[in-house]
Amino acid sequence: MTRGPRRKQQADTPTTAPGVSATAGSNAAGRNLFNPVAIRAEYALPAEAYAPIPDDAARSGVSDIPRSVLFVGRTSELDALKAAFTRAGEVVGHAVHGLGGVGKSALAAHWAGSRGEPVRWWITADDTAKVDAGLAGLARALHPGLAGLPAELETERAIEWLAGHDGWLLVLDNVEDPAHIDPLLNRVAGRGPVLVTTRRATGWHRHATTVRLGVLExxxxxxxxxxxxxxxxxxxxxxxxxxxxxxxxxxxxxxxxxxxxxxxxxxxxxxxxxxxxxxxxxxxxxxxxxxxxxTIARIWRITLDRLTDTPLAGDLLRLLAWYAPDHIPRDDLLNGAADPPSCAVALGRLAAYNMVTDNHDGTLSVHRLVQAVARTPDPHDLHRHTDGIARARDHAAELLSNAYPDDSRNPANWPRYRALLPHTDALTTHHTADALSEAAAYRAEQGALASALHAHQRTRMAYERVLGPDHPDALTSRNSLAGAYESAGDLGRAIPLHEQTLTNRTRVQGADHPETLISRSNLAYAYESAGDLGRAIPLYEQTLANAERVLSPGHPMIATVRANLERARSASGPSS
Structure with a gap:
């Protein structure tokens, strides 16, 4: 907002219309300094253009509030606004903040449309230029004779009128920065209600209380x-x-x-x-x-454009897009994403624009649609390039895998497993991760064999699709699936999987690799469980011989295989 120029004090200074200049001239004797100026009628302004806006300018009512034909719900929010703006002795500003697209403008329009002030004015307030333009429009609506004045004078007339009168309300829609409206609020504070809508959750303590708007019921x-x-x-x-x-x-x-x-x-x-x-x-x-x-694809692109000075903010949003939308354990799943100070600043910026919610319990929340857009590539959106999304996905999988405790049998670790399971499921719905096998192990330990089997099946298919059937991680996932079938009593599926895994491990990793020894021992155990000791005992013997040859004498696998062999021999009778 700008102030008008100082008034000329010279009574004899000719007034010119916009676009008309006085023409200097002189006669031969130099007696005439200026020739009279002829003002063309189409440039002349009415006298009221140079006077303040009249006190009764609003007697017929002035409003540009958008109609809200399809407004639904929001009863509690409307009640809160009504109560806030009717407290005795208080005429205050309120800022309704929330995620882009959540319905802030619709709420403001419905609220303002139901009010009874003679002047109700809506200003799109993305920046100072738009604020000034909106105020200039208010000046012309109150006093049409002002049309034709320089825009900065129209803006100043509007502010002067607002500062000197009651019976009005302003809606400042989509404010990007509190500094853009501070000059206006400083001059009109206390004269009428001002409702601000914004994506920004912070920075309003000087002029407005805040109301967070969530999604629809x-x-x-x-x-x-x-x-x-x-x-x-x-x-x-x-x-x-x-x-x-x-x-x-x-x-x-x-x-x-x-x-x-x-x-x-x-x-x-x-x-x-x-x-x-x-x-x-x-x-x-x-x-x-x-x-x-x-569109829902572009509203958050605009927000992320505002955060380009903090590149980590976009990286973290793309990473968080792969987890479940709620109860994301900040310390566990962002541990290693960046150094703690940088991570805190980036999350603070995302929270300030309502792109994430930083909950009091140490977890984060991200709207599921924000997540869906963030992990959907778009070559025309610099925030959604395919390579950036892929890096975020892989990083999310790595962080999730690292967050799992090592021992799923230890009850002390179970709360952490339970907290991570929803994020494992969410990630593997869209992409595989090492964490799924950890989650499946925990579910098996808890007796949830059906869900453990499903998780192992998804892990195997995902690893084989992404890494190939002979990748060590794919072989490990196949071994885990076979073990899950075995735990469920389905030896008809477990044994062929163990056999296939052993064959592939021997070919890819060699007969003496520790993982191959594990697969051979697991197959022997499955044969034993099926009562096929004729195949179980030779496999145990071969595994024990290889383990004693390639592993250190005190290796626990040697003792385990030896005990299994002795049990199988005892079960087979004296002839063995």
Missing amino acids: PADALDLFVRILIQQGPRDTNGADAVCAELGYLALAVEQAAAFCAETGTTPSDYLGMLAQWPARMFAATSAGGDSAR
Whole structure:
């Protein structure tokens, strides 16, 4: 906001219209300093343009508040705003902050539209230039005769009027930085309510209290989706609740998905399939007349653009995108992501823009749709290049694997295992990780054999797909799956897997490799469990001989194989 220029004090200084200059001239004797200036009528301004805005300018009411036809829910938030702005003796500012697309502007429009102030003015406040432009628009709405004045004078007239009158409210929408509106708030504080919407959670302590806005309630999200979908007539709404859930009840995403379905004739169930198969295209899709800059793919790109001075912030967001959306143990899963000070600064920046939530219990949360967009490559988005997403995925897998304790049998480690299991499941839904085998081992130890088998099956398929069937990690996962079948009593599946694993290990790693010795011993144990001692005992004998030859004398595997051999011989009777 700028102040107007000082008024000229010379009474005889001619006034000129914008674009018209006085022309200097003189006669031969030099007696005339200036010739009279002729002002063309089309450049002349009415006299009221040079006077303050009248006190009664708002008598007929002035408003540019957007209509909120499709507003749903938010009862508690509206009640909180109503209470905050009606406290006796207080006229304060409030900042509604939240993730981009969560519905901050819709809430502000609905609240402001229900108010009774004669002047209700909406200003898009991304930067100081837009704030000034919005104020200039208010000045012209209050006093049309101001049109034609320099914009900075219109802005100043609006601020002067606001500072000297009651009976107005302002909505400052999408404020990027509190500093952009400080000059305005400093001059009009106490005269009328000011509601700010922003992605920024911090920096408001000087002028406003904050209200965090979350996602829609499931029932409200479904109501919004269905209302948009059936605007043109009856439609198939089956699957609408599933779409809302998949979109994490984010207001903008629900609105755009419903509009897409309504326009294209897509059923909610088909939309869900498209979202799974072509996520990048669906995140960028809009209906006719929709704002392409406000798609769910782009709203967070704008936020990340603001964070380019902290590159680690984008790296951490892409990493966190591979875990479960809630209860991400910060100390465990970000241990080693970066040095602690840098990590703290980057997370602080993400939290300040509501891209992550830093919970009081030491965990982090990320909206599931933010995660989905962050791990979906887009060559046109510098924050979502394929190589960066792949690095983040692999780093997430490494950190998760390292976070698991070594001993799944130790009850002291079980709380940590339970905390990591949801993130293992989330990561392996999209990509494999070493951590899944650790999680499967814990589940087997807890007696959850069905879920352990499923986890081992997924691990094996993923490792073989990513690393190849002969990679040592793939062979280990196959051995673990065979052991899981054996624990479940399914020797018919366990034994062929053990045999295949031993054959591949012998070929790839050699007959005397410690991992090959383990596979041979496991196969012998499976034969013994099946009652086939004729095959079990020779394998035990071969394993023991090789282990005594290649391993140190005190190696625990030697004692284990020897004990198994003795048990098998005893079971076979004296003839053995």
